[in-house]
Amino acid sequence: MAAQALQTAAATLPRPEYPRPDWQRQDWLNLNGAWSFRLETETNDSGSTQSAADFNSEIIVPFSWASPLSGIGRSESGIGWYKREVTWSPETSGSLVFLRFGAVDYRCDVWVNGTHAGSHSGGYGTFEFDVTSVWKLGEANLIVVRAEDFDAKSQTRGKQGYGEIRGIWQPVWLESRPQAHVQSAKFITKIDGSIQVEAAVAASAPGEAELRFDFNGGTVSHTERVALAPGVNVVSASFRVEDPQLWSPETPFLYEGEITLASGESTDRIATYFGIREIGTALFGDRKYRWITLNGKPVYLNGTLDQAFHETGFFTYPTDEEMRDEIYLAKRLGLNFIRIHIKPEEPRKLYWADKLGMMVMEDMPCFWGNPDEVARPAYEREAKEIIDRDFNHPSIFSWIMFNETWGLRTDAETISLTSGNADAEATYLPETQEWVRSVYRWAKSVDPTRIVEENSPCNWDKVESDINTWHFYINGYEEVRAHVTEVVENTYPGSSFNCIGGNVQSDAPLMNSECGNVWGFKNGAGDSDLAWHYRYMMNEFRRHDKMCGFVFTELRDVTNEFNGYYRLDGREKFFGYEGFVPGMSLADLHSADFIVIDAPPCQTVQAGAEVSIPLLASSYSDRYHGQQLQLGWELWHDNLGTRVTGDRGTVALDWNGYGVTPIGEPLTFSLPKQDAVAVLALTLRAADGTVVTRNFITFDVRGASADGAPVYDAEGRFIAVPVTDFAEQTFAHQWNAIQEGKTNGGKSGHFVYDVALPDAGEQALIQHVVLAFEASSKRLLARNVEGARDRNHTISMMHGADAAVEYNSNTYYMTDNEQHESLIHVLVDGEKVASFLLPDNPADSQGVLSYQYQEVQNKLDEAGSYGYLCKVTLPSSITAKLDRSRGFKLTLEAGEGGLALYGRNAGRYPIDLLVQVK
Known part of the structure; x- marks a missing residue:
């Protein structure tokens, strides 16, 4: 019954699982759940002798007191007091009792039964206190925790502005250990199967002990006999794994098992694991620059910035399942790595990265604040805790010590005081640069197994690093192409580009460590489509043999950045690529074997023109090396709702070697002889038919006839009425967009157009009339109703300032799971001839013309928006009247969902309001 009661209690606890699956003991007690709590917003050193009346609320641990899940939901800095009574005894008599904290922000003091157990400073490191001497076995024990967080400029705070991690924000638990126990063990693995272990063993008395390693069901086993002295003993061991199975994102094999320390009558058992893999950089062929390697082979790093933020738990995930799902969401996109941004990750999420292969x-x-004598040692202590804690995770391949020079500039006031220069500006001082260099070298010394970057820069200010990275947030194909090319061409050994203080580049690998279009627009991107920008940016990256990967900002939207692959709540965004190449998804752009289309995402060309498009092969996997792959291509377009395939072909490719190489002669083909959005669709397949990757570009084909009328491959004459040439409209909110190529109305209302038909002299008889137009619903935003309220960016945006997204002039929601419907009616001379339910107000890469006719690249005007093709064949009774009247009033009437109409130079289809007369 006792075991069943414990299981029932665990089921009601938040985060009931053991917090450290990489280092797990069996005899433990989860202390998550309800604690008595009091929040003080002023400094108070009243000590640990609080009465019950002093705790005026209840908090749910392990959630920050700022988060909704804590039950407090107050963002103020201050001092959080926690209190809880606990009755617990270790299973084995004579065991030590440890009180453990995953992380507490920032300064923490703990008392047990009125005795001060210890202190810790640092918001991200794990820590513990041996409370054996004050713990009462079989009786109630009073635990009091004081957590102080006043956002001192010297404290390691990271990018918390989305939601503060105040106080206890990772699990708390009790754990028993024998008097002689293993404190830690670091595994260093080689791909030849050799394993080195450095263990720290604590002992209270001298004696002999047996340290045993058993993994993979006993197939990997090793024993060391050690002589223990009182205190902490360093024990080194080495053994070999035969026929080692290597860890990688594709095959994330873990050697799971346990470490045991047998000493006298006691045995310490720790469940743990390791993965065999090697991270490095290497020169290949006659190149003068390195690539990043995994297990000795080049690896192209398709990555995303992971803010690791949850809308209710903030930086604490509500459940283990959600941490697992976070890794899964990234993997399903074809990504192979994530960059945890300005913070270390919780051990359980790192476990899922290990387990699933990320x-x-x-x-x-x-x-x-300033990099002064208070901030520097605080940072160094915490960095050591982080590296020590996370050393054994095979998923971690790189440590980044600083980001964008944050915290590395000395402020103008301090420089003025020391230099006497009243006009001084905040500066990354030479002495700080040398401190950063020393931090980099220290990290390399304590962990030579990983890539270390001293500073992930956006200010061209690197000092010394294993990788050469840079950040950019630029929009527009030509602008991105020019920028990336400039960086690549200026990256070579001895170049001073991207360096500061007289430092120069080595042959370190080049990769991008932040990119995207969240900040690449005037007043920020707001909440807008990113699919169009993303695809051409991937092509530009893969065009360069020198580049090893990228970090896209970001995995999920956050509170004031809306550039995620997913919404903050996990809703999926739809990029629309499948509308160009059947089956294509984001994962195609992340393939290790890739076809680069060396051309703009869209070009405006004349109907019937012949074009040539260069292609490149980009390979960072040997999976298909030595094989012949088939590149299938076709040119297709939509002709008023009918898919028409033009030129097509297959190219046999001998797929050999890493890197980027041209593919023979450019593809040459003729474009349609009509107005169209034409698509060049590529599919690369293996010999067994497996799709390796897909890609595409588009063409805005202009086919005006001699009289200026549009040209389509259909019988009859076409009359085009611009969507903005309405004679009347009744919407409460109406405006035009995309250089007068689109008109919008909301909520309910109608547009009325006067349509003139050919007179009898031009066309003797009108027997058949078809109406065609492109339309979507129209979701009104605050800026559409009240006007835009753009604001300049400041560093406050990095600390969670309100983005006022619906007022941002760039905002136009990207297509996602949340739809906005509208029912519209089509009337001819007041008689209803059709109704359409418009499913949504979409914006993604399918809005080709809405991108092609953007006036400027750094300010969006409903970019990517598009609609649905609506076609109506008029009944013969109405056609007979039109044969006599030779004109009519066309009314498009919308309900509460509003109406957007797309003309020839907007949306997905190259049509205005089109009247086909036969």
Whole structure:
């Protein structure tokens, strides 16, 4: 019954699982759940002798007191007091009792039964206190925790502005250990199967002990006999794994098992694991620059910035399942790594990265004040805790010590005081640069197994690093192409580009460590489509043999950045690529074997023109090396709702070697002889038919006839009425967009157009009339109703300032799971001839013309928006009247869902309001 009661209690606890699956003991007690709580917003050193009346609320641990899940939901800094009574005894008599904390922000003091158990400073590191001497077995024990967080400029705070991690924000638990126990063990693995272990063993008395390693069901086993002295003993061991199975994102094999320490009558058992893999950089062929390698082979790093933020738990995930799903969401996109941004990740999420196969760049948290004598040692202590804690995760391949020089500039006031220069500006001082260099070298010394970057830069200010990275947030194909090319061409050994203080580049690998279009627009991107930008940016990256990968900002939207692959709540965004190449998804753009289309995402060309498009092969996997792959291509277009395939072909490719190489002669083909959005669709297949990757580009084909009328491959004459040439409209909110190529109305109302038909002299008889137009619903935003309220960016945006997204002039929601319907009616001379239910107000890569006719690249005007093709064949009774009247009033009437109409130079289809007369 006792075991069943414990299981029932565990089921009601938040985060009931053991917090450290990489280092797990069996005798433990989860202390998550309800604690008595009091929040003080002023400094108070009243000590640990609080009465019950002093705790005026209840908090749910392990959630920050700022988060909704804590039950407090107050964002103020201050001092959080926690209190809880616990009755618990270890299973084995004579065991030690440890009180453990996953993380507490920032300064923490703990009392047990009125005795001060210890202190800790740092918001991200794990820590513990041996409370054996004050723990009462079989009786109630009073635990009091004081957590102080006043956002000191010297504290390692990171990028918390989305939601503060105040106080206890990772699990708390009790754990028993024998008097002689293993404190830690670091595994260093080689791909030849050799394993080195450095263990720290604590002992209270001298004696002999047996340290045993058993993994993979006993197939990997090794024993060391050690002589223990009182205190902490360092024990080194080495053994070999025969026929090692290597860890990688594709095959994330873990050697799971346990470490045991047998000493006298006691045995310490720790469940743990390791993965065999090697991270490095290497020169290949006659190149003068390195690539990043995994297990000795080049790896192209398709990555995303992971803010690791949850809308209710903030930086604490509500459940283990949600941490697992976070890794899964990234993997399903074809990504192979995530960059945990300006913070270390919770051990359980790192476990899921290990288990599911997701490489991780892990950042150190930054401070936001001056790099002074208070901030520097605080940072160094915390960096050591982080590296020590996370050393054994095979998923982590890189440590990033600083980001964008945050916390590395000395402010103008301090420089003025020391230099006497009243006009001084905040500066990354030479002495700080040398401190950063020393931090980089220290990290390399304590962990030579991983890539270390001293500073992930956006200010061209690198000092010394294993990788050469840069950040950019630029929009527009030509602008991105020019920028990436400039960076690549200026990256070579000895170049001073991207360096500061007289430092120069080595042959370190080049990759991008932040990119996207969240900040690449005037007043920010708001909440808008990213699919169009993303595809051409991937092509530009893969065009360069020198580039090893990228980090896209970001995995999910956050509170004031809306550039995620997913919404903050996990809703999926739809990029629309499948509308161009059947089956295509984001994962095609992340394939290790890739076809680069060396051309703009869309070109405006004349109907019937012949074009040539260069292609490149980009390979960072040997999976298909030595094989012949088939590149299938076709040119297709939509002709008023009918898919028409033009030129097509297959190219046999001998797929050999890493890197980027041209593919023979450019593809040459003729474009349609009509107005069309034409698509060049590519599919690369293996010999067995497996799709390796897909890609596409588009063409805005202009086919005006001699009289200026549009040209389509259909019988009859076409009359085009611009969507903005309405004679009347009744919407409460109406405006035009995309250089007068689109008109909008909301909520309910109608547009009325006067349509003139050919007179009898031009066309003797009108027997058949078809109406065609492109339309979507129209979701009104605050800026559409009240006007835009753009604001300049400041560093406050990095600390969670309100983005006022619906007022942002760039906002136009990207297509996602949340739809906005509208029912519209089509009337001819007041008689209803058709109704359409418009499913949504979409915006993604399918809105080709809405991108092609953007006036400027750094300010969006409903970019990517498009509609649905609506066609109506008029009944013969109405056609007979039109044969006599030779004109009519066309009314498009919308309900509460509103109406957007797309003309020839907007949306998906190259048509105005089109009247086909036969």
